[in-house]
Amino acid sequence: MDDLNMKEILINEFKDDPIYKFCLINKLESYLFTESILEMHTETSYSTVEAGKILGRNDSTIRNHFRSDLIEYIAPERYGKYYRLDYISVFKLQMVFVLMEKAGKGSVDILVEAGIHASELFTSSGIKKPARQESNDLKVIRREPDQDEMIDDRLNDLEKNLAIQTIQLNIIKYEKDLNELDRIIGENESSIELIKLNEQNQYLEQRQLQLLSASLNKSFEKKGMFGFIKKPDNLDINMISKEVDDGLKAKKDQIIKEKINIHQDRIEKAKEEKQAIQKNLEIEKKNFEKLIYNTSKAITTTST
Structure with missing residues (x-):
């Protein structure tokens, strides 16, 4: 129809x-x-x-x-x-x-x-x-x-109160879980930054040592006719620095990648869990508002 x-x-x-x-x-x-x-x-x-x-x-x-x-x-x-x-x-x-x-x-x-x-x-x-x-x-x-209706009313009230309490407990649990996940994400992000900082410091120290060593080697790579070391007229510092950096940077990046992988995996997992919990939290909040609204509306209608 x-x-x-x-x-x-x-x-x-x-x-x-x-x-x-x-x-x-x-x-x-x-x-x-x-x-x-x-x-x-x-x-x-x-x-x-x-x-x-x-x-x-x-x-x-x-x-x-x-x-x-x-x-x-x-x-x-x-x-x-x-x-x-x-x-x-x-x-x-x-x-x-x-x-x-x-x-x-x-x-x-x-x-x-x-x-x-x-x-x-x-x-x-x-x-x-x-x-x-x-x-x-x-x-x-x-x-x-009607005695049956009175019993039904009481059961309905108990069911509504139980539903409200259950939703409230779920909301508290979800919010607690979100705080814990934020803590996990923050700790792992701090660990990643610390690893990067430590490796950068080690890189700078090694770079200084290797630059000094390479410069000395280049300075005395030629000997005179009587066996004395002779310093070349032109010493290319930029070229030496580039050779040192090419080797150290690749090594530093590889070490950082290996060390932070486990922390990045923990962060990604925590973010996925956080997204799922936030979705459930929004659903529970809407259910709570709807339940409270229907309860208050039923009371208002009955009193009218």
């Missing part, structure tokens, strides 16, 4: 619905027909989890409305502790959420518009029950407490 057909079906189904008219009066029509709403099927029933995905809400938030007087308007089908919703019930929930979030309406405002009567009270099993006459003739909508 394409988007247009579902929209036409919903408009036709709810054209006389007081809550739909309430949405139109508050100019909220553009928020009602989301992409996921228009992808519903008329012959499909949805669990609270599936309905939550369609509505972009946590299933616990949906169940909160089922523990309020709004259950009469939403009219889900109940099977023991579980609920199923057809496309009509899902769209009613959509209108409730939109009115609350976009127009600032409370559950009482919606109940009044829906025309819920005190003579039709709902128990936790969804069965209508005659209202008790109040002394001041004020009709009050009540629902009997």
